[in-house]
Amino acid sequence: MSPLLREIVLRLGAGVFTLVAASALIYLGVSALPGDAATAALGKDATPDLVAGLRKQFGLDRPVLERYGGWLSGFLRGNLGYSLPTGVPVTNVIRDKVWNTVVLAGVTMALLVPLAIVLGAVSALRPDGTVDQSTAALTLTLIATPQFVIGAILAVVFAVWLKWLPAVSLIDPSRPLISRPSILVLPVLTLLASALAQSVRMIRATMIEVLELPYIEAARLNGIAEWRLLLRHALPNIVAPAIQVLAYNVPWLLGGVVIVESVFEYRGVGLTLITAVQSRDLPTVEALAMLTTVAIVATSLCADMTVILLNPRLRRRA
Amino acid sequence: MAEVLDNHVGGVGRLSRRDLLRVGAAVAAGVVGTAEGLSVPVTARAQETPKRGGRLRVGSRGGGAAETLSPMRNVNEIDIMRTHVLYERLFAYDLNGAVVNQLAAEASSNPTATVWRIKLLPGVEWHDGSRLTADDVVYSLRYIATKENNATGYTELSYIKPADIRRLDPLTVEIGLDQPNALLPTSIAARTIWMVKDGTKSFDRPNGTGPFKFESFNAGERSVFTRFDGYRKHGGPYLDALEIISFSNETARLNALQTNEIDVMDEYPLPLAKTLPATGQIRLLRAPRAFTLTMYMAVDLPPFTDNRVRQAFRLMANRQQMVNTILGQFGVIGNDLFWPTDPDYASQLPQRAYDPDHAKSLLRAAGKENVNVSIYTADAGPGMLESATIFAEQAKQAGVTVTLNKVPGDQYYTAQYLKVALGQGGWSARPLTTQFAQVLNTTAPYNETHWRRPDFDNLTNQARRTLDAKKRRQLWVDAQTLLWNEGGYIIWGFQDNVDGYWTKVHGLKTSVARWLGAYDFTDVYLS
Numbered sequence: 132m133s134p135l136l137r138e139i140v141l142r143l144g145a146g147v148f149t150l151v152a153a154s155a156l157i158y159l160g161v162s163a164l165p166g167d168a169a170t171a172a173l174g175k176d177a178t179p180d181l182v183a184g185l186r187k188q189f190g191l192d193r194p195v196l197e198r199y200g201g202w203l204s205g206f207l208r209g210n211l212g213y214s215l216p217t218g219v220p221v222t223n224v225i226r227d228k229v230w231n232t233v234v235l236a237g238v239t240m241a242l243l244v245p246l247a248i249v250l251g252a253v254s255a256l257r258p259d260g261t262v263d264q265s266t267a268a269l270t271l272t273l274i275a276t277p278q279f280v281i282g283a284i285l286a287v288v289f290a291v292w293l294k295w296l297p298a299v300s301l302i303d304p305s306r307p308l309i310s311r312p313s314i315l316v317l318p319v320l321t322l323l324a325s326a327l328a329q330s331v332r333m334i335r336a337t338m339i340e341v342l343e344l345p346y347i348e349a350a351r352l353n354g355i356a357e358w359r360l361l362l363r364h365a366l367p368n369i370v371a372p373a374i375q376v377l378a379y380n381v382p383w384l385l386g387g388v389v390i391v392e393s394v395f396e397y398r399g400v401g402l403t404l405i406t407a408v409q410s411r412d413l414p415t416v417e418a419l420a421m422l423t424t425v426a427i428v429a430t431s432l433c434a435d436m437t438v439i440l441l442n443p444r445l446r447r448r449a
Numbered sequence: 450m451a452e453v454l455d456n457h458v459g460g461v462g463r464l465s466r467r468d469l470l471r472v473g474a475a476v477a478a479g480v481v482g483t484a485e486g487l488s489v490p491v492t493a494r495a496q497e498t499p500k501r502g503g504r505l506r507v508g509s510r511g512g513g514a515a516e517t518l519s520p521m522r523n524v525n526e527i528d529i530m531r532t533h534v535l536y537e538r539l540f541a542y543d544l545n546g547a548v549v550n551q552l553a554a555e556a557s558s559n560p561t562a563t564v565w566r567i568k569l570l571p572g573v574e575w576h577d578g579s580r581l582t583a584d585d586v587v588y589s590l591r592y593i594a595t596k597e598n599n600a601t602g603y604t605e606l607s608y609i610k611p612a613d614i615r616r617l618d619p620l621t622v623e624i625g626l627d628q629p630n631a632l633l634p635t636s637i638a639a640r641t642i643w644m645v646k647d648g649t650k651s652f653d654r655p656n657g658t659g660p661f662k663f664e665s666f667n668a669g670e671r672s673v674f675t676r677f678d679g680y681r682k683h684g685g686p687y688l689d690a691l692e693i694i695s696f697s698n699e700t701a702r703l704n705a706l707q708t709n710e711i712d713v714m715d716e717y718p719l720p721l722a723k724t725l726p727a728t729g730q731i732r733l734l735r736a737p738r739a740f741t742l743t744m745y746m747a748v749d750l751p752p753f754t755d756n757r758v759r760q761a762f763r764l765m766a767n768r769q770q771m772v773n774t775i776l777g778q779f780g781v782i783g784n785d786l787f788w789p790t791d792p793d794y795a796s797q798l799p800q801r802a803y804d805p806d807h808a809k810s811l812l813r814a815a816g817k818e819n820v821n822v823s824i825y826t827a828d829a830g831p832g833m834l835e836s837a838t839i840f841a842e843q844a845k846q847a848g849v850t851v852t853l854n855k856v857p858g859d860q861y862y863t864a865q866y867l868k869v870a871l872g873q874g875g876w877s878a879r880p881l882t883t884q885f886a887q888v889l890n891t892t893a894p895y896n897e898t899h900w901r902r903p904d905f906d907n908l909t910n911q912a913r914r915t916l917d918a919k920k921r922r923q924l925w926v927d928a929q930t931l932l933w934n935e936g937g938y939i940i941w942g943f944q945d946n947v948d949g950y951w952t953k954v955h956g957l958k959t960s961v962a963r964w965l966g967a968y969d970f971t972d973v974y975l976s
Contacts, residue, residue: 165860165863165864166859166860166863166864170863171515171859172515172522172524173524173601174524174525174862178604178894178895180596180603181599181601181603184596184597184599185599188599214514216514216515216517217514217515217517217668219514219668224514224668283700286704287704290704290708291704291707291708294708297708297710298701298704298705298707298708298710299696299701299702299704299705299708299710301670301671301694301705301710302670303671304665304667304670304671305665393697393698393701394698394700394701395701396696396697396698396701396702396705398669398670402513402669402697403513403514403669405513405697406511406512406513406514406515406669406697407513407514409513409859410512410513410514410515412513412514412515415514
């Protein structure tokens with residue numbers, strides 16, 4: 132087995148282990164919360180009679196480990212189970228929501244990558260110059276501001292005052308999401324604001340390091356133009372770190388999605404997760420958590436593989 | 450689940466109690482008023498003819514994937530709203546909370562109030578085009594009265610045996626009771642007793658008799674309804690479509706109203722209502738005294754086993770200060786009794802005053818000076834946490850230390866509720882008979898004050914058996930006097946229900962029973 136292949140197998144094994152461990156932690160954690168799906172579904176109507184009836188109907192009268200075992204064996208066979216309060220298959224509950232979040236995160240990533248590299252590289256070109264100073268001021272402010280505050284400010288300015296954009300991003304399930312792109316603008320801007328700030332800072336730092344390396348010095352002494360130096364000689368050397376930085380952004384982005392979707396009522400994975408926890412709908416919570424874990428493990432694996440393949444030295448060793 | 454504090458619409462049986470049984474001991478045959486005759490559109494401009502068409506967008510607090518279309522299990526307020534749009538009941542509440550006929554045309558009982566006959570309105574159409582018959586009503590009532598179906602209305606009908614609900618002829622239903630109930634129409638006017646078509650097993654494709662038909666439903670997102678042209682009322686409904694949109698974030702819901710992504714929102718937040726300019730594009734609907742704000746003392750738990758301590762706690766609450774601080778112009782003070790617009794409300798009892806010195810001397814006499822108590826509280830309803838905080842401050846005047854036992858809002862009505870010595874609650878309007886059955890009779894499922902008194906049960910049961918309205922009123926007053934003197938409730942205020950709407954929306958109503966005129970959009974039109 133080639134070392135690269137072995138690395139992939141090892142990482143996949145670790146991923147599966149993470150998945151199972153996370154699923155157990157989440158199942159027991161949510162079960163430990165006060166209240167269950169029966170009391171949540173009944174609210175103040177929860178008389179002992181009704182609660183007992185509903186608990187039986189939901190199968191909550193069985194011990195928690197037995198229920199977890201049942202869920203796990205179903206999950207391993209590809210069955211995500213049924214949403215607790217309604218009995219609708221979890222797949223039906225989350226299908227559209229996953230797509231909505233993929234669109235939101237996808238658009239954000241598509242803007243994040245070029246912007247982060249350009250802004251980071253330009254800032255690194257003249258450290259402490261005007262561009263760098265103002266970028267630094269802006270990015271540090273954005274990093275320090277919680278996402279829900281950024282979202283609320285954007286909504287007040289662009290929706291309530293200027294009336295340019297909708298204040299809430301309600302998706303009409305009967306029409307394709309793309310038919311109303313304006314609802315994506317504020318959520319994407321909010322996500323981008325903080326993700327971009329982090330990435331620009333890291334790419335700038337890497338770029339500065341690269342620009343100080345001897346081979347760049349040598350190239351500069353040979354009279355190569357500064358822009359050519361940057362594009363042709365320095366940039367290829369920051370691709371690998373940049374990929375790491377951007378991959379590092381994915382779990383962060385998925386966390387931010389929960390906040391941004393709530394602020395703008397964007398019906399995606401994050402908002403579904405919030406209401407599922409509120410209604411103690413364990414199968415839905417688990418499905419979304421597994422999905423998120425898979426996304427995070429997969430991106431980090433992909434990023435590492437790409438870095439190995441891009442680096443001739445590592446590639447040869449692999 | 451901070452939003453839905455209570456589960457039953459209420460109202461007062463003004464018409465039903467007086468008119469229904471006016472004929473007294475003879476076979477009582479009472480025709481009660483119709484909802485239409487009493488409704489007053491409050492946002493309609495005078496002399497303007499309603500315009501047909503348009504789509505009204507209502508934004509409400511959602512319940513995520515747990516939202517349901519079933520009229521048999523409504524917990525989230527947004528589910529309750531949808532049910533009011535799609536379905537109807539035999540009896541309902543008018544805008545003042547009085548019980549009126551909805552699908553019933555007439556109700557009468559035998560002299561002992563153990564057998565009731567309900568005649569149905571003829572010619573009522575279901576959304577699928579068929580006609581309403583006694584079979585539908587028998588099926589619906591039996592469905593709710595059958596425990597295994599887990600219908601939320603079961604608590605209202607648990608004393609009726611399904612087999613005792615019978616069809617007499619195509620438009621008459623007879624209900625036999627083991628215990629006499631002179632107020633049966635009032636009990637089954639509760640907002641959990643909806644009529645569905647005979648044989649309905651799944652409620653995914655709703656077929657009701659309400660003013661709007663089902664078009665689509667996405668749990669936690671939105672539901673759409675269209676005008677039911679077969680609705681029996683002249684004129685309305687006028688809207689082509691009604692769209693109910695779920696929100697999980699209150700700030701987003703307010704932003705949506707402000708930018709007119711929605712036209713109407715129920716439960717407009719009070720703190721913002723206080724500062725809303727009266728001349729803007731967004732106006733407020735107000736239903737006065739619709740929501741009862743309470744604190745409860747468990748009469749069997751220390752220190753409240755001594756009535757002097759209960760009296761002292763009632764005297765040390767400065768109600769006016771609480772109302773001024775928390776409700777502002779949107780509320781009034783209470784007198785430790787439920788539902789002041791019920792015709793049988795004991796209005797002759799004096800308003801309890803604020804008297805910390807008297808409270809102090811009562812506590813001294815009871816040997817409970819400088820007592821320490823914790824109050825169970827949460828951000829789980831209007832003014833809840835605020836009133837607990839203010840009450841703790843006021844208690845110091847009487848030498849009492851009240852500490853806050855605060856839990857997360859969605860956990861309030863779970864483990865500790867009904868077990869603590871001092872807690873808080875809130876109830877929307879409902880008839881006294883229903884309210885007492887819910888919280889004060891020995892068998893009450895939500896006996897917050899642990900009030901189990903044979904003398905009180907006697908008075909209320911006698912009242913429920915008495916067909917003579919005057920005698921019955923006296924019994925209700927006696928029962929309330931007992932509560933006023935010895936009960937465990939501190940009912941410090943009544944809050945208005947407030948909704949927000951754009952000025953282009955006309956024909957909205959206000960009702961003490963529920964927000965947005967108990968979700969009656971029949972006369973609503975857009976300009």
